[in-house]
Amino acid sequence: MAPAKTSHMSGDQAEVPYKTGLHALRDGWRLIQASPLVTHEQGSEFQTDYLKYEFFFEKLVEDDS
Amino acid sequence: MTLLNSNQMATFAARGFLRFDGVVPEEINQQFLAELGDVPEGDVTSPEAHYGHVMQLGSVPVVPAGISLANAYPAESAISQLLAVPVVAGAVESLVGSKPVLDHHFLHITFPLTYYDREAPVAQHTHQDSTIDPRRAFDIQLMYFPHEVTAEMGGTRFIPGSHLRRVSEASIGRYQNILGQQHVVCPAGTLLIMHMGIWHGGGANRSDKLRYMFKIRLCPTEKQVRLWDLSDLPDDHLQQRPIFWVGNERTTDHIHSILTESEPWFEFDTSRLEYINRIKFWRYLLDDESFDADYWLTRLENDFE
Incomplete structure (x- = not known):
């Protein structure tokens, strides 16, 4: 059976799918870190901007089709 | 007018917004909706036609950027009256001074x-208004909700504490x-005042009613220093307190606590x-480079030539 079609948009989830990344790992997800740690440039060490730690979670599932 | 107190200012510095539920009296809300040309939902044929109708009535004037706020609206208009509500006028003066201009x-x-x-239609994407803005001075955005906003109506979504991030x-x-995002669900006459840098976006309206939100961006014409009611600023405001090993007597309304309260989405x-x-922002507001909270800057500034 094909998975149900869902439509997502900004702000549509009030709850996080997992409390922490560790909880996702325990539920069978694999974590792939995607953000290198970058040297803090002199003079802008304290500047904040985009979210720093991006990563992927992936989970391999059996497909009976 | 009622100026902001020090805890409110510190909360604005830390979280980037202040919310005043139902602060605008109902008669002004009704006047605002009547002046803009609100009609029963059944009488609105299309979004384009309704915007055209509202534009034609002209209750929201077409004014040039940079006009003095004092000259932007007719004296008896609902907008002038809501801006004159003592709490609203006091908050505006505390944040952008007595002579702001309209962006x-x-x-x-x-x-x-x-x-x-x-x-x-879907919800608006999360964004920061205008463009990258590295100033220490700041503009504010007033968001006025003239009628009740239910969860289904998709009120403005925003991320507390995002205002100091420099993004495009x-x-x-x-x-x-x-995590920690908020959606405006509020009674009629609610005002949200946001620092220009707050990440936000409009929600999709899933109700059967029109949703109105009137936004005004205001810019200061003076340095935003000590504009609020400082009479409640504690005497020990410039003194340091114990950190990390703190015993059992920490209060959460201490200004140092407000400035060092994390948001749930902050990376550790x-x-x-x-x-x-x-803390740097509070130094600007206080015009005192000696201020510190919990030693974060003192430690870094302890250097020698």
């Missing part, structure tokens, strides 16, 4: 799904949901940079 204003009308023939407008649209290490930036 722009806009009446956002969010229509129910029944007004769209084809694809249903819609580049943050990829962040669809952030970056939260410390946020505290540092808040």
Whole structure:
């Protein structure tokens, strides 16, 4: 059976799918870190901007089709 | 007018917004809706036609950027009256002084799904208004909700504590949901005052009613120093308190506590940079470079030639 079609948009989830990344790992997800740690440039060490730690979670599932 | 107190100012410095539920009296809300040309939902044929109708009535004037706020609106208009509500006038003066100018204003009308023939509209992407803005001075955005906003109506979504992050407008649209995000659900006459840098976006209207939100962006014409009511600033405000090993007597309403309160979405290490930036912001507001909270800047400034 094909998975149900869902439509997502900004702000549509009030709850996080997992409390922490560790909880996702325990539920069978694999974590792939995607953000290198970058040297803090002199003079802008304290500047904040985009979210720093991006990563992927992936989970391999059996497909009976 | 009622100026902001020190805890409110510190909260604005730390979280980037202040919310005043139902602060505008109902008669002004009703006057605002009547002046803009609100009509029963059944009388609105299309979003374009209704915007045209509202534009034609002209209750939201077409004014040049940079006009003095004092000259932007007719004296008896609902907008002038809501700006004169003592709490509103006091908050504006506390944040951008007594002679702010208007950057722009806009009446956002969010229509129910029944007004769209084809694809249903979705929530607006998360964004920071205007463009990258590295100033220490700041503009404010007033968001006025003239009627009750229910959860189904998709009130403005915003991320507390995001205002000091330097990002480029819609580049943050990829962040669809952030832990700690808030959606405005409020009674009629609610005012949200936001620092220009707050990440935000409008929601999709899933109700059967039109949703109105009137936004005004105001710019200061003076240094934003000690403009609020400082009479409650504690005597020990410039003194340091114990950190890390603190015993059992910590109060959460202490200004140092307000400036060092984390948001649930902060990365653990970056939260410390946020505290540092808040402390620098508070130094600007206080015009006192000796201020510090919990030693974050004193430690870094302890250097020798």
